[in-house]
Amino acid sequence: MKKLLFLCICIGFTFTLTAQTEEKKWNVGLHGGLIQYHGDLGRDWYQTDKTMYGFGGISVSRYLWKYVDLNFLFTRGTLGYDSGVTGFKSDFSSASLNLRFNLLPSEYIVRPYVFGGIGAVLFDNQLNFHKQKIDSALPTAGGGINFRLSPVISLNIQETFMFTNNDSRDGAVAGQDDDFLMHTVGLTFNLGSTIDSDHDGVSDKKDNCPETPAGTTVDKKGCPLDRDNDGVYDYLDSCPDQAGAQALNGCPDADGDGVGDANDRCPNQAGKTSLKGCPDADNDGVADIDDKCANTKSGTKVDTNGCAMDSDNDGVMDDMDRCPNAAGVIALKGCPDADGDGVADLDDRCPNTKGTTDNKGCPEIAKADIVRITYIGSKIFFENNSDKLKVASLTQLDELAKILYKYEGASLTIEGHTDSVGADDFNMTLSQKRSESVRQYLIGKGISDARLISVGFGETKPVATNNTTLGKAKNRRVELKTNY
Numbered sequence: 001m002k003k004l005l006f007l008c009i010c011i012g013f014t015f016t017l018t019a020q021t022e023e024k025k026w027n028v029g030l031h032g033g034l035i036q037y038h039g040d041l042g043r044d045w046y047q048t049d050k051t052m053y054g055f056g057g058i059s060v061s062r063y064l065w066k067y068v069d070l071n072f073l074f075t076r077g078t079l080g081y082d083s084g085v086t087g088f089k090s091d092f093s094s095a096s097l098n099l100r101f102n103l104l105p106s107e108y109i110v111r112p113y114v115f116g117g118i119g120a121v122l123f124d125n126q127l128n129f130h131k132q133k134i135d136s137a138l139p140t141a142g143g144g145i146n147f148r149l150s151p152v153i154s155l156n157i158q159e160t161f162m163f164t165n166n167d168s169r170d171g172a173v174a175g176q177d178d179d180f181l182m183h184t185v186g187l188t189f190n191l192g193s194t195i196d197s198d199h200d201g202v203s204d205k206k207d208n209c210p211e212t213p214a215g216t217t218v219d220k221k222g223c224p225l226d227r228d229n230d231g232v233y234d235y236l237d238s239c240p241d242q243a244g245a246q247a248l249n250g251c252p253d254a255d256g257d258g259v260g261d262a263n264d265r266c267p268n269q270a271g272k273t274s275l276k277g278c279p280d281a282d283n284d285g286v287a288d289i290d291d292k293c294a295n296t297k298s299g300t301k302v303d304t305n306g307c308a309m310d311s312d313n314d315g316v317m318d319d320m321d322r323c324p325n326a327a328g329v330i331a332l333k334g335c336p337d338a339d340g341d342g343v344a345d346l347d348d349r350c351p352n353t354k355g356t357t358d359n360k361g362c363p364e365i366a367k368a369d370i371v372r373i374t375y376i377g378s379k380i381f382f383e384n385n386s387d388k389l390k391v392a393s394l395t396q397l398d399e400l401a402k403i404l405y406k407y408e409g410a411s412l413t414i415e416g417h418t419d420s421v422g423a424d425d426f427n428m429t430l431s432q433k434r435s436e437s438v439r440q441y442l443i444g445k446g447i448s449d450a451r452l453i454s455v456g457f458g459e460t461k462p463v464a465t466n467n468t469t470l471g472k473a474k475n476r477r478v479e480l481k482t483n484y
Helices: 002-011 367-378 391-406 424-444 469-475
Strands: 026-039 053-065 068-082 087-102 110-123 134-148 153-164 179-191 411-417 452-456 477-483
Touching (some): 026 068, 053 087, 053 179, 110 153, 367 391, 391 424, 411 424, 424 452
Parallel strands (some): 411 452
Antiparallel strands (some): 026 053, 087 110, 110 134, 134 153, 411 477
16 A cells, blocks of 8 residues: 555645646646645644645546636545544545536646535445445545646645545434545646647637638747748748838839839839839829920820820810821811711711711602601501401602602601490500511611611590590591601
8 A cells, every 4th residue: 555655645645637638639648746634523624733644556547628628536545534543544445436627628737626516435344333334435636736837737735525425434423424635736637639730839629710721920829920020921921120011022112103113113103003103193004204205184095105195186176176096187086077068987877978967968858758658657547356458558668768768867666546336455556566577678678677666645635625526537647757
C-alpha cells in the first residue's frame, strides 16, 4: 500500500481532469492526497494536528462542453480516526462519478471549478462495527483549481467532501453520519490528436482561418499576418509595408481614384482608371495633361489631341453633326437632303421625292385623291354578318391601292363600324375583322403592311340613328383616313 501511494505521488496527482477540449476530449490522471474524518468521534477537517491518512488513485474524464466535464475516479488508501483514547482505521477503495462545472473556458491558464456527483466506498476491515462493507456517498461535492502547464499536462488542486449514508462505520451511533474530506493534488494528461488541416501550427478548432495556404506565416488565431493593418494579408498584399485598399491588393491610392499610386500618372488628382488615374474634365477620353482642347463639350468625339472631329468634312463638328459619317448641310446639322425639300434624308419619309416639312418630306396628297379615298370607303361592302368582301368592293380597293402607290410615305387608317343590331361584343369583333380584311387585301396588292392600320369600333360611333333602316345602313360603314 505504501509503495503504491509513493508511486502515485511521485508521478503526479489529481482528482478530476483538466482542460479537455473538443479536440482532446479524453483525459487520464494519477492522483494522491490525504483524507480526514468527521463523525460522532470528532472532527479532523482542516486540523493539521489531527489524524490524516493517505490515498492514491486514477481517473478518466470526458469533455462534454467547454464548461462541463464528466469524471470517473477510483481511489485506494486508508481512512480512520485516532483521538488517543478511541478511534478506528480501515483500508478502503472508492469510486465516484462527478460532473464538473468550470467557471472559465479552456482558454484560461488558471481555471477554478465546482463539482458534484455520486460515489461508493468499500471498506476492507469490518472492525465489527458494521456488517455491510460498502457505504454510498451521496453526494460527493467540492471544488478546486486547475493550472495548465502545457497543452497536455495540468496541475490540479482540489477539496472533495464525501457525505456517506452510514453512522456506525466509526463504531459510534450518535446521529452524525461518517463523512470524509479528501485533500488532493496531482497531474492530468489530455489525450487525443490535434487536427491542423492547413499545417500552420494552429489547430482547426482554434483556427479562424483554416484554409491558409501552406507555408504562410500566421498569428495565434491561425490567420495570415497583416503588417500594415490594411485588411489585406501579407501573402496577398502587393504592398505589405504600406496600408492600402483591398481592391488594389493592399497598395495605397492617395487620390482615391481606384488606381494604385505606383501606376497612377496623376497620383495627387482623382482620375479615371482608363486614363491611368488622370482626370478628363471634358470627358472626351483624352487625359487633361495630354488634351489640347480641354474644354471640348462632354461626349464630343475627338482626335488624339482631344479636339472635336469632323469625320465627313462638311463643316459641322461631329459633336454637333447628326450625320457625322455623311456630308450634309449646316442648316440640317450636317445631314444630307437628296431631294432638296428641306427635310434631312434621316427624317424624310420620301427621301427621293420632294415634299413638305409638314408631311415629313412627302408631297401633299391631292384634294381630289382625298375625296376619292373617302368615296371608296363608302363603297366597301361585306357579306351579311361576315367579314368577307363583296365582289363589287374589290374594284374599289384596286383603285385605292393605285392611289396609295402615288404617295409612298402616306399611311392609311381603316376604321370598321356596325349598326346596333346584335350583341355589342359581336359587333366589335365583326368590325375589327372587316377592317382587317380590307388591310389584308391591300397588302396583297403590294402596299406595305407598315403603312396600314386596321381598327374596329363596332357600334360605338354611329353617324345616324339606329332606329331606322336607312340609319342602320349608314352606320354599317368603312372609313379610310390618310396621314403621314
